Amino acid sequence: ELKVEQNPLFLSMQEGKNYTIYCNYSTTSDRLYWYRQDPGKSLESLFVLLSNGAVKQEGRLMASLDTKARLSTLHITAAVHDLSATYFCAVDLTSGSRLTFGEGTQLTVNP
Amino acid sequence: ETGVTQSPTHLIKTRGQQVTLRCSSQSGHNTVSWYQQALGQGPQFIFQYYREEENGRGNFPPRFSGLQFPNYSSELNVNALELDDSALYLCARRMTGESYEQYFGPGTRLTVT
Numbered sequence: 001e002l003k004v005e006q007n008p009l010f011l012s013m014q015e016g017k018n019y020t021i022y023c024n025y026s027t028t029s030d031r032l033y034w035y036r037q038d039p040g041k042s043l044e045s046l047f048v049l050l051s052n053g054a055v056k057q058e059g060r061l062m063a064s065l066d067t068k069a070r071l072s073t074l075h076i077t078a079a080v081h082d083l084s085a086t087y088f089c090a091v092d093l094t095s096g097s098r099l100t101f102g103e104g105t106q107l108t109v110n111p
Numbered sequence: 112e113t114g115v116t117q118s119p120t121h122l123i124k125t126r127g128q129q130v131t132l133r134c135s136s137q138s139g140h141n142t143v144s145w146y147q148q149a150l151g152q153g154p155q156f157i158f159q160y161y162r163e164e165e166n167g168r169g170n171f172p173p174r175f176s177g178l179q180f181p182n183y184s185s186e187l188n189v190n191a192l193e194l195d196d197s198a199l200y201l202c203a204r205r206m207t208g209e210s211y212e213q214y215f216g217p218g219t220r221l222t223v224t
Contacts, residue, residue, distance in 0.1 A: 004153075031211055042201060043154070043215040045113075050211060088153055097142045097205045097213065098167050101153030 002027045004091050006102035013079050014110055021074040021105045023089035031092040032065050032072045033099060036085045043088065046074075079109045115204050115216035123222045128192050132219045134202030135184040142166075142205040143185045144213070145177060149198045160185060189221075197223045 003026040013019050023032070031050055035043040047056045049065035049072060056063050060083065062075045072089055086106045090099035114137040124130050134143060142161045146154035156169035160179035174190040189196055202216040 033213070035215075042199075042218045045212060045214060048212055090153075092211065094167065097144050097159050097161075097203075098156050098169075099144075099146075099154070099203075099213065100156065104153050 002029075002091060002093060002100045004089060004100050004102040006087075006089055006105050008105060009103055010106050010108075012108045012110060013076075015080055016078050018078065019076050021076070021087055021089075021107075023072040023074070023102055025070050025072075025089075025091045025100075027091075027093060028067065028070065029091045029093050030067055033090040033092070034063050034072070034074055035088045035090065037088065037104070038085050046087075076107075081109050081111060083107060084109045113204070113214035113216065115202060115214055117200075117202050117216040117219050119219060120217070121220045121222075123224065124192050126192055126194060126223055129188065129190045130192060130221065132187045132189075132200050132202075132221070133184065134186070134204075134216055135182075136204045136216075137183075141183065143179055143183075144203045144205070145185075145187045146201040146203065146215075147171075147196075147198045148201060148218075149195075154201055157187070192223045194223050197221060 005024045034046040047063040052067040054065045060077045065072045086104045088104045090101045118133045144159040145157040148154040158168040163179045176188045179185045199218045201218045
């Protein structure tokens with residue numbers, strides 16, 4: 001059974017600081033997704049990583065994938081309050097339509 | 112804008128009742144998946160439909176069932192509602208072609224009392 005673990009589960013950081021969220025998974029996969037969720041809202045797609053060594057960046061967020069280590073990271077650079085949200089990683093073992101999600105990392109960026 | 116819509120937005124039902132949730136999207140989305148997200152947890156895969164047939168199911172009982180229609184719309188039906196069915200229900204569409212991108216609708220918040 002595929003297991004996806006994120007850490008930390010809760011992260012409180014100051015504006016301007018850098019931090020990394022980690023996503024470990026138990027079964028080999030070449031497809032790793034990152035989503036953002038604001039309170040009471042749906043999931044917003046951030047990144048889809050499709051191969052070992054893949055790195056994608058959008059604004060202050062950068063995601064990477066190491067399939068050999070079964071690890072993905074979401075790095076936050078110079079955090080701003082607008083980044084406060086819950087971030088989920090998800091792994092797909094099939095054809096892109098059945099995702100197994102981690103528990104989520106609740107990020108709070110304080111002024 | 113993901114092009115995926117869901118209805119209703121919110122719903123309150125009583126234990127033992129039945130509910131139907133709906134999902135629709137623009138053409139080209141021929142794979143639809145449904146997820147249940149309990150408060151404070153990550154979404155859990157319920158099942159997936161491809162070309163109007165169920166094509167994978169998660170660890171959910173048979174009282175969770177679905178349909179997909181030729182116009183790409185989809186339904187999630189839940190019979191004999193239980194209190195633990197209270198959750199946000201998300202519909203997700205996968206783009207056709209080589210992209211593995213999967214887009215989620217706004218969700219339906221179901222409360223069972």
